[in-house]
Amino acid sequence: MSALVSHLVQCVPNFSEGRDPEVIAAIVDAVRQTPGVRLADWSADRDHNRLVVTFVGPPDAACAAALASAAAATQRIDLRTHSGVHPRLGALDVLPFVPLSGITLAECAALAQSVGTALADRFALPVFFYEAASPDNHSLPFVRKSAFQSLLPDCGPDAPHPTAGATVVGAREPLIAYNVNLAASDLSFARTIAREMRVLPHLPGVRALGLRLPSRGLTQVSMNLTRPAATPLFAVFHYIQRRAQELGTSVIESEIIGALPGPAAFGILADALQATTLKPGQVLLENWLG
Amino acid sequence: MSALVSHLVQCVPNFSEGRDPEVIAAIVDAVRQTPGVRLADWSADRDHNRLVVTFVGPPDAACAAALASAAAATQRIDLRTHSGVHPRLGALDVLPFVPLSGITLAECAALAQSVGTALADRFALPVFFYEAASPDNHSLPFVRKSAFQSLLPDCGPDAPHPTAGATVVGAREPLIAYNVNLAASDLSFARTIAREMRVLPHLPGVRALGLRLPSRGLTQVSMNLTRPAATPLFAVFHYIQRRAQELGTSVIESEIIGALPGPAAFGILADALQATTLKPGQVLLENWLG
Numbered sequence: 001m002s003a004l005v006s007h008l009v010q011c012v013p014n015f016s017e018g019r020d021p022e023v024i025a026a027i028v029d030a031v032r033q034t035p036g037v038r039l040a041d042w043s044a045d046r047d048h049n050r051l052v053v054t055f056v057g058p059p060d061a062a063c064a065a066a067l068a069s070a071a072a073a074t075q076r077i078d079l080r081t082h083s084g085v086h087p088r089l090g091a092l093d094v095l096p097f098v099p100l101s102g103i104t105l106a107e108c109a110a111l112a113q114s115v116g117t118a119l120a121d122r123f124a125l126p127v128f129f130y131e132a133a134s135p136d137n138h139s140l141p142f143v144r145k146s147a148f149q150s151l152l153p154d155c156g157p158d159a160p161h162p163t164a165g166a167t168v169v170g171a172r173e174p175l176i177a178y179n180v181n182l183a184a185s186d187l188s189f190a191r192t193i194a195r196e197m198r199v200l201p202h203l204p205g206v207r208a209l210g211l212r213l214p215s216r217g218l219t220q221v222s223m224n225l226t227r228p229a230a231t232p233l234f235a236v237f238h239y240i241q242r243r244a245q246e247l248g249t250s251v252i253e254s255e256i257i258g259a260l261p262g263p264a265a266f267g268i269l270a271d272a273l274q275a276t277t278l279k280p281g282q283v284l285l286e287n288w289l290g
Numbered sequence: 291m292s293a294l295v296s297h298l299v300q301c302v303p304n305f306s307e308g309r310d311p312e313v314i315a316a317i318v319d320a321v322r323q324t325p326g327v328r329l330a331d332w333s334a335d336r337d338h339n340r341l342v343v344t345f346v347g348p349p350d351a352a353c354a355a356a357l358a359s360a361a362a363a364t365q366r367i368d369l370r371t372h373s374g375v376h377p378r379l380g381a382l383d384v385l386p387f388v389p390l391s392g393i394t395l396a397e398c399a400a401l402a403q404s405v406g407t408a409l410a411d412r413f414a415l416p417v418f419f420y421e422a423a424s425p426d427n428h429s430l431p432f433v434r435k436s437a438f439q440s441l442l443p444d445c446g447p448d449a450p451h452p453t454a455g456a457t458v459v460g461a462r463e464p465l466i467a468y469n470v471n472l473a474a475s476d477l478s479f480a481r482t483i484a485r486e487m488r489v490l491p492h493l494p495g496v497r498a499l500g501l502r503l504p505s506r507g508l509t510q511v512s513m514n515l516t517r518p519a520a521t522p523l524f525a526v527f528h529y530i531q532r533r534a535q536e537l538g539t540s541v542i543e544s545e546i547i548g549a550l551p552g553p554a555a556f557g558i559l560a561d562a563l564q565a566t567t568l569k570p571g572q573v574l575l576e577n578w579l580g
Contacts, residue, residue: 008576041572056576101577237563253564260568262578269555272562273527274543278550282331285575286298286346287391288552 006102009062009111010040010174012258014094015051015073016082016165018044023076024051030068036061040259049083050093054258056100059107063115066095067122070167074123078163089147090125090165094140097133097171100261108171109133116169120156123164129154130170143168176225176264177257178233180240181218184249187211190219193243197223203231203239218252228264234271296392299352299401300330300464302548304384305341305363306372306455308334313366314341320358326351330549339373340383344548346390349397353405356385357412360457364413368453379437380415380455384430387423387461390551398461399423406459410446413454419444420460433458466515466554467547468523470530471508474539477501480509483533487513493521493529508542518554524561 017023024044028051032039037057044051055065070092077091095115097108112133120127128143128151129135135154143151147166152158160166182190190210197208205227211220221240225231241251262280270278307313314334318341322329327347334341345355360382367381385405387398402423410417418433418441419425425444433441437456442448450456472480480500487498495517501510511530515521531541552570560568 010574038576039571040574041569054572056574100574101580234562251564253566255565255567256563256572258572260573262574262576263580265559265573266578268559268562272524272558273546274541275545276543277545279331280579281329282344282546282548283550283555283578284300284330284346284390284552285578286328286552288556288573288575289570290391290553 007058008056008100009059009103009108010054010056010098010100010259011062011066012052012054012096012098013066013069013092015053015069015077016049016079016088016091016093017073017077018049018051019046020076023073026072026076027051027069028053030072031055031065034061034065034068037065043257050088052258056259059103059111062097063111063118066115067118070095070119070123070125074125074161074164079165080163087144088165089128089144090161090167091163092119092125092167093165095167095169096131097169098174099171100174105132105171105173112169112171116167117155119167119169120153123161124157125161125164126153126156126158126166128166128168130168132171133169140168140170173226174228174261176228176233176260178223178225178236178254179257180221180223180237180254181213181216181252182220182244182249183252184219184244185212185217187219189244189247189249190221192247193240194221194223196243197221197236197239200239203236205231206236228261232267232271233260233264234268297348298346298390299349299393299398300344300346300388300390300549301352301356302342302344302386302388303356303359303382305343305359305367306339306369306378306381306383307363307367308339308341309336310366313363316362316366317341317359318343320362321345321355324351324355324358327355333547340378342548346549349393349401352387353401353408356405357408360385360409360413360415364415364451364454369455370453377434378455379418379434380451380457381453382409382415382457383455385457385459386421387459388464389461390464395422395461395463402459402461406457407445409457409459410443413451414447415451415454416443416446416448416456418456418458420458422461423459430458430460463516464518464551466518466523466550468513468515468526468544469547470511470513470527470544471503471506471542472510472534472539473542474509474534475502475507477509479534479537479539480511482537483530484511484513486533487511487526487529490529493526495521496526518551522557522561523550523554524558 109132116127194208399422406417484498484500
């Protein structure tokens with residue numbers, strides 16, 4: 001009925017433009033108009049001056065969408081006029097390939113290397129590889145810190161592109177970016193909970209920070225769940241909800257940034273309802289969008 | 291990527307056989323092997339001696355699967371040797387068509403009438419129509435009570451088929467069959483909560499009963515949510531969980547019988563996490579099944 005493609009990659013490019021609606025639209029449209037790709041989410045942040053796009057597709061289509069969005073960004077973003085609080089190397093700043101289904105991390109690394117080579121050839125961009133795509137398994141923070149200093153690009157020219165800078169292309173396991181907002185304006189609650197989240201044995205792989213949301217007078221436990229298969233997201237939410245109450249504040253809302261993997265979403269459903277016998281097939285995905 | 295078919299009907303046939311694994315397998319396989327149809331769920335109950343199958347597909351495929359399952363049931367079930375606690379009219383006892391997406395209730399009623407006519411012609415079965423498929427909008431309980439007494443079949447012979455009885459075919463709006471199991475063996479808790487559920491203004495359309503589960507020593511709030519679009523299922527669960535605690539017992543688990551419509555599933559996700567900004571597209575349905 002719905003012919004599911006079995007080899008699927010998820011791609012989460014980050015672009016250094018979060019303000020100009022025409023540039024944002026051009027980049028998002030480049031993805032949306034690539035045949036075979038589904039745009040899952042995009043979000044632009046004014047303060048960070050940054051755009052994060054999430055899309056899904058078979059390997060060939062995903063690579064085509066990544067290159068199309070890179071072309072749109074490289075033509076329109078001039079880093080010489082850029083300002084924003086987020087550290088950045090390039091117009092297309094980071095381009096991770098993530099295995100979604102029927103594909104290995106090593107295959108995603110090969111895709112990343114192939115797209116990185118194409119970016120260097122077509123746009124004269126210096127390209128650094130990171131995580132699984134890096135021969136030395138460089139981390140993204142290491143590449144940011146060392147680029148053009150102790151570290152030369154893996155392909156492309158040895159100096160930044162005058163307007164588009166450089167791009168970091170990689171392959172990594174899926175992660176979930178998840179934030180829980182607290183009513184308290186006092187940062188200590190979010191910091192306390194974030195510190196606890198980092199070391200809970202039953203919720204492994206949680207990277208957590210306490211942050212202020214000054215424009216709303218709230219605070220936030222901002223997380224990356226790096227082991228989504230081992231860390232039930234509803235248990236993360238429930239822990240924070242309970243601890244917030246114990247500490248004398250409360251949860252206002254939570255937010256998932258980008259994509260929520262299907263198995264994690266099903267796990268939330270089943271956990272939230274204590275529905276131990278629920279099977280994924282019982283959910284009518286056919287009318288998920290209404 | 292996944293070519294979603296826009297006109298989809300859900301079908302939930304009930305068969306009078308919940309014990310013989312070969313008969314159950316033959317009926318379920320008849321659905322599974324019909325091209326274009328997705329088997330969403332099936333469950334057989336020994337005590338009720340009853341099988342409920344849920345499947346989804348475009349109208350033509352759904353009708354073909356309904357007729358194929360009727361053939362399997364009519365060949366194998368002999369009501370003269372049947373026993374079970376559930377009231378029943380036939381081997382294929384009830385056959386509801388439910389609009390899922392891109393189809394109206396009136397169109398489902400026309401499908402039901404067409405399949406009912408085919409059942410009468412092919413298997414010499416008396417067929418009664420109910421709800422939207424009934425010219426007089428007869429309810430299912432009314433048909434059960436009146437069949438072959440004050441009420442003659444809408445098509446087919448005027449007397450029950452010797453082994454397969456009669457079939458009630460209809461079209462109705464979607465509903466969710468939802469049970470919440472309580473730790474208490476005392477039925478009064480489940481009855482109290484069920485009584486409250488029937489009249490909560492913010493949770494309309496809940497039909498609820500308190501039942502015993504004697505084999506497990508538990509009690510159950512057994513519900514049909516007849517207005518799933520107006521009644522958030524997570525709020526139903528949460529209300530029962532809170533009331534159970536207040537009354538001095540607790541929720542052991544909950545169970546969805548049959549299918550959970552996509553919008554209801556997404557609503558549970560968003561409500562359980564207080565994720566006010568979550569959009570359906572963020573969930574990667576592509577790897578829902580892992």
